[in-house]
Structures are given as C-alpha cells and as structure tokens.
Amino acid sequence: MSQESKGSGNEYVTLQDHSTGKNYDFPLMPGSIGPKVIDVRPLYAQTGHFTYDPGYTSTGSCESKITYIDGEEGILLHRGYPIEELAEQSSFLELCYLLLNGELPTQSERQKFEATITNHTMVHEQLHNLYRGFRRDAHPMAIMCGVVGALSAFYHDSTDINDPRQRMIASHRLIAKIPTIATMAYKYSIGQPFVYPRNDLSYAENFLHMMFSVPAADYKVSPIVSRAMDRIFILHADHEQNASTSTVRMAGSSGANPFACIAAGIASLWGPAHGGANEAVLDMLNEIGSKDRIGEMIERAKDKDDPFRLMGFGHRVYKNHDPRARVLMKSAHEVLGELGIENEPLLEIAMELEKIALEDDYFVQRKLFPNVDFYSGIILKALGFPTSMFTVLFAVARTVGWIAQWKEMIEDPSQKIGRPRQLYTGYTQRPYVAVDKR
Numbered sequence: 001m002s003q004e005s006k007g008s009g010n011e012y013v014t015l016q017d018h019s020t021g022k023n024y025d026f027p028l029m030p031g032s033i034g035p036k037v038i039d040v041r042p043l044y045a046q047t048g049h050f051t052y053d054p055g056y057t058s059t060g061s062c063e064s065k066i067t068y069i070d071g072e073e074g075i076l077l078h079r080g081y082p083i084e085e086l087a088e089q090s091s092f093l094e095l096c097y098l099l100l101n102g103e104l105p106t107q108s109e110r111q112k113f114e115a116t117i118t119n120h121t122m123v124h125e126q127l128h129n130l131y132r133g134f135r136r137d138a139h140p141m142a143i144m145c146g147v148v149g150a151l152s153a154f155y156h157d158s159t160d161i162n163d164p165r166q167r168m169i170a171s172h173r174l175i176a177k178i179p180t181i182a183t184m185a186y187k188y189s190i191g192q193p194f195v196y197p198r199n200d201l202s203y204a205e206n207f208l209h210m211m212f213s214v215p216a217a218d219y220k221v222s223p224i225v226s227r228a229m230d231r232i233f234i235l236h237a238d239h240e241q242n243a244s245t246s247t248v249r250m251a252g253s254s255g256a257n258p259f260a261c262i263a264a265g266i267a268s269l270w271g272p273a274h275g276g277a278n279e280a281v282l283d284m285l286n287e288i289g290s291k292d293r294i295g296e297m298i299e300r301a302k303d304k305d306d307p308f309r310l311m312g313f314g315h316r317v318y319k320n321h322d323p324r325a326r327v328l329m330k331s332a333h334e335v336l337g338e339l340g341i342e343n344e345p346l347l348e349i350a351m352e353l354e355k356i357a358l359e360d361d362y363f364v365q366r367k368l369f370p371n372v373d374f375y376s377g378i379i380l381k382a383l384g385f386p387t388s389m390f391t392v393l394f395a396v397a398r399t400v401g402w403i404a405q406w407k408e409m410i411e412d413p414s415q416k417i418g419r420p421r422q423l424y425t426g427y428t429q430r431p432y433v434a435v436d437k438r
Contacts, residue, residue, distance in 0.1 A: 013038050017047060033068055050421040062249060063412065066099060066404055067240045074320035078238060079103070087327040092233040092397075093117060093203050096175055099238060099404040100168075120176035121197035121206065123184075124154040131188045140392045141270045143185040149263035151177070159257040161410055170258040171403045178399045179203070182392045183210035189388075204230040207396070212384065224338040225383060228331040232376055235324040236394055238401025239317075244268040244275070248402040249409050250418040258406060265402045266395050275391040281312040281377035282387050285346040285353075294352055302362055312374030313357055314367065321369050328375035329354075335379050350378045 011028040024046050027039045037060045044050055053059045068077040076083040079098050086095055090104075097105045097113045105113060130150055134143055151173075152159050158170035184194050187210075195210045204226045213219035239245070247268035251261040269275035287308075288297045300308040315322050341347060354370055357363045380390055409415050 011036070015047070017049075022047075034070065044421075050423075052423050056246070061241060061246065061418075062409065062415065064241070064405070064408060065102065066408060067238045067401070069240050069317055071315075071317040072319050074318050074323050076239075076323050083235065083323050084327055087231050087234045087324075090234065091202075092230050092237070095234050095237055096400045099400055100171060100407065116172050117176045117203065118199050118206075120173050121180055121199075123177050123180050127154065127181075127184075128194065131184060131194075134188065136189060136191065138189070140182070140185040140189060140388055141266065141395070143188070144182060144266050144392060144395060145263055145270070147181050147185070148174075148178070148266060149260055151259040152257045155259070159259070161252075161255060161257065167258070167407060167410065171407060174258065174262055174403055175400050178396050179207040180210060182389075182396050183207065185392065186211060186386075186389055202226065202230070204233065208383075222338055224334050228335045228379055229383075231327060231331050232379065232393065233397040235328060235372055236376075236397035238398070238404065241405075242274065243271070244398065245402060245405050248406050252406045252409050253415060253418040255417075258403065261406050262399060262402055265398070269395055269398065270391060275394045277311065277371075277373035278377035278380065278394075279387045279390045281350075281374050282346065282381060282390075284309075284311040285349050288349050288353075290345060291349055291352050294349065294356065298356065298360070298362075310353070310357075310368075312371055312377060313363065313369065315371045318371070320367055322371040324372035325370055325375055328372055328379070329370070332375045332378045332382075335382050339382055341382055344382075347378060347382060350374070 011030075012025045013028060015024045015026065016022070017024070024043075026043070028036045029039050030036045040051055051059070066079065068080075069075065078086060078095065079102055081098070081104075086098075090098075093114050094105060094110055096117070097110065127147065127150070130147060131143065134146070155170070155173060158166045158173060160166045180197055187194050192214060195213050195215075197206050197210060201209055201221075205221045208221050208226060208229060209219055241249075244265040248261045248265040251264040252258075256264075272280070288294060297308065298310070300306045301310045336347065336351075354374070357368065357370055363369070377390065380393065381387075385393065
C-alpha cells in the first residue's frame with residue numbers, strides 16, 4: 001500500500017492497495033496540539049487488512065485531554081499547564097484535583113479536596129491480617145499488587161463503575177490510601193509496627209511520617225525534604241499512554257472495578273523496563289564504585305561494543321531535556337545540602353557524573369542529559385529509602401494518573417473493550433493424530 005494525504009474540507013489519507021489497485025480513504029483526526037492521526041477503525045471492513053504495530057508505538061489507542069508530551073521539544077503538559085510551573089508553584093494534591101477534574105481548584109474546592117483525601121488515609125483494620133499472610137522478605141511491589149487488588153473486598157460501596165459518585169469515592173480512596181498501603185508494606189518487611197496516618201500533616205509529610213517514624217521517638221519532617229517528596233510525586237503523577245497506564249485502561253475496558261485496574265497498573269509498573277529505572281541508576285553507581293573509575297566507565301559507555309550503559313541519561317520519549325529533570329535537579333541539591341551528607345560514595349559519584357554529562361561534548365551532542373530517574377534515585381537514596389521501595393514510590397505518585405485515565409476512559413462513549421489483533425504465523429489447520437501414532 002502507498003499513501004497520499006489530501007486536504008479539502010475534512011482532511012483524509014488515501015491508501016492504495018497495489019495488489020488490487022483499489023484506493024481507500026481514511027479521515028485525518030486533528031488534536032488540539034501535536035500530530036494528526038489517521039482513523040483506521042474502518043480499515044479491516046474496507047480492505048480486509050489489519051495494521052501491524054508491536055508496542056503500539058505508532059498507534060493512538062484513545063482520545064485524551066489529560067497529558068500532552070512533545071519529546072522533541074522537551075514539553076510535558078497536564079491539562080495544558082507546563083510541568084515546570086506545576087512543580088514549582090502547585091502541590092501534589094492540587095495536581096490530583098486538576099488531573100481528576102480538568103481545572104485547577106478554587107481555594108474552597110482545594111480545601112475541601114485536601115480534607116477529603118486526608119480523611120480517607122486510614123485503611124480497613126482487617127487489612128493488617130492480610131499483610132501478615134505475606135513472607136517478611138516479600139518484595140514491597142508484590143505486597144502492593146495483592147493489597148490494592150484486595151481493596152474491592154473491603155470497599156464494596158465504591159465498585160460500581162456506572163455510578164459517577166462511586167467512581168469519585170473510589171478515586172479519592174485510592175489516592176488517600178496508597179501511601180498508607182505502601183508504607184505498611186515497608187514497615188512489615190523490616191519488622192516494625194505499622195504507623196497510622198495523621199490528619200495534621202500534608203500528603204508528603206504524612207508519607208514520610210508513616211515511612212520513617214517509630215512509636216518510641218518523635219519524628220519531624222524537614223520542609224525541604226517534604227517539598228522534595230511532593231515534587232517527586234508531582235513529576236511522576238502521569239505520563240500519557242505508557243505501559244502501566246495502557247494496562248489500567250485495558251483492564252478497565254472490560255468493566256473491571258477500579259481497585260483491580262490499579263492493581264493491574266502496579267503489576268505493569270513493577271517491570272524493570274518501566275518502573276525500575278531509578279533503581280537501575282543506583283545499581284549503575286554501585287557498579288562504578290568510586291569517583292576514580294568514572295572516566296573509565298564513561299569511556300566504556302561510549303563504546304558501542306561494551307555492554308555497560310550509563311543509566312539515568314537520556315529518555316525514550318524526550319529527545320531533548322527531560323523537563324521533569326530540570327525541576328528535580330534543584331531539589332536534589334537542596335536535599336543534599338539540607339541533610340549535610342558528606343563522604344557518601346554513591347552520591348559523590350552521582351554528582352560528578354552529572355557535572356560531566358552537562359559539559360562533555362559526547363553527552364551534549366547526543367542530548368544525553370540526566371533524566372528524572374537519575375535525580376529521583378539520588379534523592380531517595382539520600383533520604384534513606386531502600387531501593388526495593390523506589391518503584392513503590394513511583395506507584396504512589398502514578399496512582400492519580402492511572403485513576404484520571406481510567407475515569408476518562410469510563411466516561412468516553414466511544415471506548416470499547418480492548419481487543420488487539422495479531423499477525424498469526426503458526427500452523428495452518430491440520431488433523432489430530434492419535435497418541436499411538438505420533
């Protein structure tokens with residue numbers, strides 16, 4: 001097939017099937033920003049052919065008004081607002097309201113929303129028994145998958161996806177309870193008692209309190225540390241149709257309840273190619289080992305025949321600066337300064353790598369700048385988070401994006417149950433052979 005774009009009135013694309021000589025017209029659908037897309041929904045009915053697109057890298061699976069990314073220009077917008085402005089001027093809960101409702105809240109709307117989330121942070125007491133069924137050495141993400149999926153067994157009054165009020169209650173519950181569930185997974189793994197949430201703390205402060213406090217001592221959160229945590233949540237809240245978000249939408253397309261859909265998203269995020277990038281940064285820093293070896297390892301990274309790669313540099317989507325990294329770079333330096341960390345080898349290596357990457361022609365020409373995973377890994381390491389919790393924190397932040405995308409999908413009348421096609425390359429039909437004749 002060949003294609004030809006036309007544009008008189010409504011634009012469309014003409015595909016020519018060279019095997020038959022027939023032409024087929026398909027509409028071009030414009031977005032408010034970004035490239036137009038070819039509407040191929042009538043393709044099979046008209047031509048008898050499917051498209052083949054492993055990974056769906058050239059396929060728009062939905063229409064969305066939530067997040068826009070321009071990887072070439074390094075742009076990330078949530079409901080039209082630049083991520084840099086949101087990270088500098090907003091808060092995570094205000095961003096949650098924006099993603100769910102489409103507009104920034106008024107002062108009264110913000111206060112009401114924050115109160116609603118704060119008052120939903122406790123989890124059902126019987127969930128404690130569920131944790132005790134896991135082995136102590138279970139990975140926190142395994143616990144997250146199980147506990148979040150089990151929420152539908154505890155909150156029956158918010159699983160009817162056809163009821164707008166129940167959808168909103170489930171959305172609020174998930175945003176509120178995910179930090180509690182995550183910190184309980186951590187506390188269980190190290191044998192410490194669960195820490196209940198406090199209504200007098202902000203979202204980020206409460207998370208840090210539940211994560212690191214113990215009943216035997218007072219725990220005070222530094223404003224700089226809590227602000228860095230809030231920014232990490234903001235910068236990971238949503239990122240368009242990535243693997244986990246697409247998984248949530250796919251699960252939701254079948255009519256599954258929201259708790260099951262978010263559990264599916266957590267399972268997808270657990271994959272090292274998706275949610276484990278900041279953990280891979282720490283693994284790389286450990287492999288480098290000392291500042292003295294940085295030059296050697298950079299030369300290895302430049303060698304295409306060497307399997308060693310510098311993790312946390314460049315991005316699959318962003319071909320320029322990762323706009324989230326610019327914000328988090330500032331927070332990383334603020335946190336290190338606030339904590340007064342000295343003689344921490346991994347962090348010293350990270351800071352030296354950052355300096356080289358921003359100045360070395362090899363990195364600059366290829367636009368291999370430090371990305372959000374590089375800086376989030378540094379911050380989380382400095383704050384004392386074990387690497388097993390890195391992806392869990394990603395899940396805490398991304399939950400609101402998953403919910404907003406799920407809610408948008410449920411309310412979209414054009415959405416259908418997900419059912420990708422395939423290119424079958426197996427056996428054609430053949431007769432069954434009795435076992436004594438094989």
